Amino acid sequence: MTVRYFDKKHLLHFLLVTCFVLTSQSVQAEDFKDRIEGEWVTYRGDWIEIRTIKDGKETTRFLKFDGKPLFSRTAKIKLTSESSAAESLALIKPQEDWEYLAGGDEPKDQTWTGLGFDAEKAGWKTGEAGFGYADNDDRTVLNDMQNNYTTIFIRKEFEIPEGTDLKRLGLLINYDDGFAVYANGRRLMNSNNVTIDDETGDVSVNDHEANGAEYFSLGEYASAFRPGKNVIAIQGYNRNLTSTDFTLDPQLIVGGSGSFAKTNRTEKHEGIRTSWFHNDRAWNGKIDDVIIWDRALSDEEVSSLWNRGEGSKDISSLNEGLLGHWPFDGNLEDVSGNNRHGKGYNSPGFAKGKLGKSLDLNGKSQFVMLGGEASDYAPESGSLTVSLWFDINKLDKRWQALLSLGDGSWADWRIFRQQMTPNVSYIGGAWVRNNTKVDDGKMHHLVAITDKENNEVRLYIDNVLVANTPNNGVGDISTDDDGWHPAVGANLQQRINLGTDLEGEFLPSQDSLRIVTKPSEQPNANRHESGLYNRSSSPTEALLMAARKGDAAKLKELLKSGVSPNATSTGSYTALAYAAAGGHLDAMKTLIAAGADVNQQARFGKSALLVAAGSPHVDAVKLLIENDADLDSKHSQGGNCLQEACFWGQPDVVEYLLSEHDMNPNARANGGRTALHYAMWSMLPRIPEENNPRLECMKHLLESGADPELRWNRTSVREMARNNHLDEATKLLP
Numbered sequence: 250m251t252v253r254y255f256d257k258k259h260l261l262h263f264l265l266v267t268c269f270v271l272t273s274q275s276v277q278a279e280d281f282k283d284r285i286e287g288e289w290v291t292y293r294g295d296w297i298e299i300r301t302i303k304d305g306k307e308t309t310r311f312l313k314f315d316g317k318p319l320f321s322r323t324a325k326i327k328l329t330s331e332s333s334a335a336e337s338l339a340l341i342k343p344q345e346d347w348e349y350l351a352g353g354d355e356p357k358d359q360t361w362t363g364l365g366f367d368a369e370k371a372g373w374k375t376g377e378a379g380f381g382y383a384d385n386d387d388r389t390v391l392n393d394m395q396n397n398y399t400t401i402f403i404r405k406e407f408e409i410p411e412g413t414d415l416k417r418l419g420l421l422i423n424y425d426d427g428f429a430v431y432a433n434g435r436r437l438m439n440s441n442n443v444t445i446d447d448e449t450g451d452v453s454v455n456d457h458e459a460n461g462a463e464y465f466s467l468g469e470y471a472s473a474f475r476p477g478k479n480v481i482a483i484q485g486y487n488r489n490l491t492s493t494d495f496t497l498d499p500q501l502i503v504g505g506s507g508s509f510a511k512t513n514r515t516e517k518h519e520g521i522r523t524s525w526f527h528n529d530r531a532w533n534g535k536i537d538d539v540i541i542w543d544r545a546l547s548d549e550e551v552s553s554l555w556n557r558g559e560g561s562k563d564i565s566s567l568n569e570g571l572l573g574h575w576p577f578d579g580n581l582e583d584v585s586g587n588n589r590h591g592k593g594y595n596s597p598g599f600a601k602g603k604l605g606k607s608l609d610l611n612g613k614s615q616f617v618m619l620g621g622e623a624s625d626y627a628p629e630s631g632s633l634t635v636s637l638w639f640d641i642n643k644l645d646k647r648w649q650a651l652l653s654l655g656d657g658s659w660a661d662w663r664i665f666r667q668q669m670t671p672n673v674s675y676i677g678g679a680w681v682r683n684n685t686k687v688d689d690g691k692m693h694h695l696v697a698i699t700d701k702e703n704n705e706v707r708l709y710i711d712n713v714l715v716a717n718t719p720n721n722g723v724g725d726i727s728t729d730d731d732g733w734h735p736a737v738g739a740n741l742q743q744r745i746n747l748g749t750d751l752e753g754e755f756l757p758s759q760d761s762l763r764i765v766t767k768p769s770e771q772p773n774a775n776r777h778e779s780g781l782y783n784r785s786s787s788p789t790e791a792l793l794m795a796a797r798k799g800d801a802a803k804l805k806e807l808l809k810s811g812v813s814p815n816a817t818s819t820g821s822y823t824a825l826a827y828a829a830a831g832g833h834l835d836a837m838k839t840l841i842a843a844g845a846d847v848n849q850q851a852r853f854g855k856s857a858l859l860v861a862a863g864s865p866h867v868d869a870v871k872l873l874i875e876n877d878a879d880l881d882s883k884h885s886q887g888g889n890c891l892q893e894a895c896f897w898g899q900p901d902v903v904e905y906l907l908s909e910h911d912m913n914p915n916a917r918a919n920g921g922r923t924a925l926h927y928a929m930w931s932m933l934p935r936i937p938e939e940n941n942p943r944l945e946c947m948k949h950l951l952e953s954g955a956d957p958e959l960r961w962n963r964t965s966v967r968e969m970a971r972n973n974h975l976d977e978a979t980k981l982l983p
Contacts (some may be wrong), residue, residue: 258824269900281507282328284576284757289782292820292852293758297797300764300782302326306513311523311777314822315864316797317832320518325417329752330508340407340418341481341501344388347405348373349380351391353398353560361404362482363434369402378403379423379498380485385853385885386423386459386496393728396490399454403497404482413503415471419754421765424485428497431482432473438465440566441768454486459496463764464506464720464754483804502756511751516743521646521936525773526743527737530650530665533612536738537577537638539600539619539652543628544570544638545700545707546783548714554636555694555712560604571626575737578605581617588825589621589739603638603692606646608738612643616739626654627729631701633662640692644935649798651695654735654744659724663740664697672975675708678723678971699726731771746774753779760787779821789816796824796840799833804840814845823849829873832866837873847878854885855893862890863885863897867905880910887918888927895928898942900949907953914955922961934974947981956981 270887290299296319297312298641309322348368360366376389380401391401409415409714416741427443439445442455449592467474499520518524535541538560546554546567554561564574573583579599581591600609610615619626626633639651648665651673655661662677671688677699677748687693687710696709704723707716712760733745751774766775783790794814795803804824808814817823818968825845828836841847848856860880861869870890874880883889891912901963903924906912914924933939951957957966970978 261897262518281757285507285669285755285762288785289762290785290794290818291779291780291782292733292818293780294820294839294852297821298777298780298782299785309777311956312797313858314827316827318519319429320516320524322514322516324751326516327399327510327512328507328755331825332582338410338413338503339500340409340503341405341499343498343500344377345380345405346375347380347403349376349401349403350374351380351398351401352393355400357804359431359434362431362436362480363400364406364478364480366404366480368670373404378500379496381425381494381496381498383494384459384496385957387498391495392745394487394495395492399487399490399492401485401497402482403499404480406478406480407501409474409476409479410590411476411501413476415474415503416468416472417504417506418467418471419502419506419756420465420467421462421482421502421756421763422465423462423496424457424458425494425496426457426488426492427454428499429484429486430465430469431484432467433475434480435470435473437467437470437473449590452486454488456488458670459498460496460776462498462500462763462765463768463779464527464756464763466754474864490600492560492583494851507757509753509755509757514747514751516747521933522939524743525647526656526740527646527927528613529648529739529741529743530611530615530648530653531614531616532610532639532649532738533643533645534641535600535602535609535639536651537607537634537692538604539573539575539577539737540564540636541572541574541619541626541735542567542570542634543572543630544634545698545702546630546634546696551636551698551709552712554696555709558694558711560638560694562604570630572628573619573621575617575619576605577602577608579616582939587621587690589619589625591617591619593617603694607638609739612645612649616741617737619735619737621734621830623729623732623734626735627660627727630726631678631699631723631726633699633723633726635662635664635697636695637664638692638694641688644669644688647933648740650736650740652735653736653740654729655731655733655741655745656740657729657731657745657770658728660726660778661742662697662699662726664695665740671709673708675706677706679706679717679719681706681708681715681717683710683713683715685706685713699723699833701726742772746771749774751778754895760784781820788812789818792816792824793818793821793827796828796833796836797831799828799832799836801835801839804836804843807841808839813838814843815849817851820852822851822855822860823857825849825873826851826855826860828862829857829869831863832869833855833863834868834872836905838867841876847873847876848882850882850884854883856882858882859884859888859889859893862893862902862906863899865901870902870905874910880912883918886922887920888922890918891916892918892924892927895924895943895946895950896930898928898931898939898946900942900945903946903949907949914950915959917959921959923959924968925955925957925959925966926961926964929966929969929973929975929978932973932975932978934976937977938977940977944977944981947978951981951983 380973381387595614597615598609653663675697756763
């Protein structure tokens, strides 16, 4: 062993160098943290999202366009890696030109993925990314794609600077439904919803919505790239010919990313409009005598359970394949002998049922989780039968659940109210709906069956059968692996979603932060978790925020510093529109005096008047009109300010526009939609607090001569009210 001694000079030098290296690394890490912390803003349709990242915690607030809170989220957030504290570099920026082949044509061979390919000679076109149709989110619109072809091909040559760390390459892509990526003639990867058979070339594509750019690291494919000229080629796939939309919108970046993990996620909603799983879709009424088998019962066996409407306490002849039997006779015990006893949450009650006592649930928080192992309820046979009795106190939530394993896929079988109707549906490998009206105060018998062997799902209400034999077969209910048990009287998918830890990437730039969350196995687990955010302190965002708050003094300061009164952010409305939506008249006057364009169109083609009409502030609407706002202005769907006021349920604005400006109550938007259609579009059956303002709008329209027989997409207002079970709206119509 050699022992090396340092004199004082060399020791001091060693310590200084070590300190410098450690300090540099610390500063680099601190720089990256500084660049992601702070307050960030993005826009999602008519919502504003404000995200704050600070000291390992993330808080996100979602606001309506008029500034009213909708819901909020919190999470613990931890950086798990930082690839570089350097700025990210865009090799292919948004909206750049790409060469593309569409119209159902396909390349003759794979040479289109390489540098030597002559796209012009091969008859390819050039267009801006993104490519697609519908949803108003594409720049190169493929109007002929629907019903004609399902795939397009795009390619782009680009330069990689010398010295670039190729392991830090990343693809940002907004897509619907899937894609495969090639570089310099080599296939790299495809989205995880696309399966390609390497031998036959057959492709299967599952549904994927375009909810913003997602990040895919190309680091493991670094060997496919080189400094200098390269080509990236992408084949985009639509799920099927009849798909209602398609998007393919790629970018290519390098560097500046950091991985994160989110845990302890919570969510708080202010109302039912934003909570898709409002109150866990809890049942309000009784549920009795739940029985589950790992096989498909026959019609005769189902009839014996129905027993001419009397029910059957003796099921000894049906013991084959019995997973559990919960009579709910004052307790939650499984009497099948399998000891899969239930566990109650929030003190579920008991009342007189069909066969002895039954569960009596309040529709707010009470439910029962069935016991045993989670795998017990995903039988290997792929077949399942569920029997129960139920009644209803109140139908007040979409998709209210009688019994649910979740809402993640076909494998998550569930029995539920169909949308907002008085009918019941079942999903278990396929979907089936029974149109028997069940909100009549009576106890009803239900049997739901997944029959894998006969490729069929069946649903009986009071021994009345409906069935569905899907062309592509019954899905596999034996693959559910999220570990959750069935809930009686609730659908706990929102809890499953929030219980999923999320991973992703931060990609900071000078005044923006792109957040890309990796796809989750749970549906909607990362909904509204990805996007491009701007610092709230940036000049444009500061202007928009001051307008939303009605801070005229701050507006004057920003305008004096040179910020344009017409500045907008990606996806935002104008500052004048936000001030008007909040009823901030002084802020509006400040912006108008500074030269704000009253008729400037922004998100969805909306002017300030079209936005203000969706708020209750008649004075703001008057001020805009007094300053030459165009009453005939229409948004991208052809709607005017009267129709917007009806859509958002603003009866005072409707009355003002009809009485003071003699607006036509029968004006037609795209597809023939009238103001009456708009008023009913957002109504929910049996939810008076949501519907009453829109009913008032309808009254004003009818008094002014609105015609309920006019049709939108072949549907009259009267038919729309009947189809959507809007009884109060039906009563209003002459």
